[in-house]
Amino acid sequence: MTATADIASGSRPQGTGAIADFEIAFAARRRRMRTSWAIGAILFLIVFAFTSWIGDFFKVTQVSMPDGSREWRWIIPAGIPRLGEFIEKTIPALRWDTLGVDIAEWFWRWQIWMGLLFETILIAFMATVLGVIGGFVLSFPAARNLAPNRWVLLITRRYLEIARTVPELVWALIFVFCFSVGPMAGVLAIGLHATGALGKLYSEVNENIDMRPLEGVKAAGGTWFDQVRYGAVPQVLPNIISYTLLRFEINVRASSIIGYVGAGGLGQEFRVAISFQEYTDLSALFVIIFVTVMVIDYGSEKLRHRVIGLGERTS
């Protein structure tokens, strides 16, 4: 009998033994996997139910009825109609025969708003520049594979964490306190937050690079800076450009709200509109920001795809 025939008929004693062992091991592994899935699913459901309860999702509250009486209702169906009420308030009166006048009425502060929109984009641009410089420089000591020693890694990582954990609005409050009301506080606030966020993203890109070119630079007598400059930077550059453009989009959104605490840009108009209960102004501002962000998103997406080479491929 040939060896092949032996295997085919399964008659080799050591072969059947190994297969039986496999069956036992496989059954045991499947049992373990099913148990851990069941435990995981139960834990998730408990945590989800608990957070919903803490978050008032099951709350029953008193609601004023149209006839003036007060009744107890579950909060979710009671609240949803209020959303429609709010939207109705913000929608301006637009009539077909007086459309031009109505739109002019809707955007009655357009000169101020366009000026502030320009300021908003400048804040986002300058904050992105600051964030890129800070994040780029710090991303190398913050990468596990590149950090010259443990302490440098620890300190840069903690700094980046603090910079991005504190929200832009909170940084803005602090900088408005330091440098008074105006766009400078906004630039610093968004720039600092962007440093933290970009530094983290860049350092993760750095951690995935091929280390052999760096060894090649080191073996030629290069310093740590030479290794990063020649070995690492060329590898990560396309990703860094891509993340930078993405961050610019995020920063435009951030700078359009940051004026709410006095740090420059369109945000301050939200505050004015809400405090004077000019609800149609809110919708006008929303339209302005929505169109701006859409245009910038579209442009930077095209640019990013070109950078990472997607544009060259034909689908």
Next chain:
Amino acid sequence: MTDNLILSGVTRQFGDTTAVDNVSLSVEPGQFVGVIGRSGAGKSTLLRLINRLVEPSSGSVSFQGSEITALKGKALRDWRRGCAMIFQQFNLVDRLDVLTNVLIGRLAEHGFLSSMAAQFTDEERALAIRALDRLDLVPQALQRAGTLSGGQQQRVAIAKALVQQPKIMLADEPIASLDPANATLVMDGLKQINAEDGLTVMVNLHTLDTARAYCDRIIAMRAGRVFFDGTARQLTDDVVRDIYGLQGLAEFNESVTSTAARPTGQFAQPA
């Protein structure tokens, strides 16, 4: 005082394993030394101990009478410039052009700012182009290194090593990733540099016939120790069996591991 590269009692441990175990060697200037042995015998670590990409656990390395293991900062970088290394995977920067890759060999001579701005002098560029010319790579000088074939990339690595103006050339499995024709080109290049410039060459190899064809001296390592140290002629079949732990195999044929384009035995000694 001697001009030799001297290793005495060099040991390197990684956790519980001893990669290089009490190795003592003396390499004369201008020698072409081949290091052979099984995978994991410590060949690669031995080479990296010499240019301090790996730090020794104990023992001493010295060159021309000065202690290498004590070097720091600029002096250490000068030493690395002086003993150029080429690697199995070439270790070039794929996204930079060939010329810049070669000029990386000059970085040890640069200050922080000129290095960060990639400002190289005309003399350095001329040096790089002459090095590329010796390896027939001038037409590719402005191409990205990543677009070249393996053999071309390894020759770029040799050109980079040349502009370091080294005294010693370390080569870690330089032909292990190459096809036979390219392997011959690379080994001929190393031999030519050895003969014309008088550079000491230490090369890790895993093909015995290559070691026999090119090396003045063959060092065999086994489990971190130097197991054989002599000429190609002294390397008999019995010794080879011991080196590779092939006692169980009655038949052993060198040509099985060969990457030579020509059959073993007819391998011409390069001029």
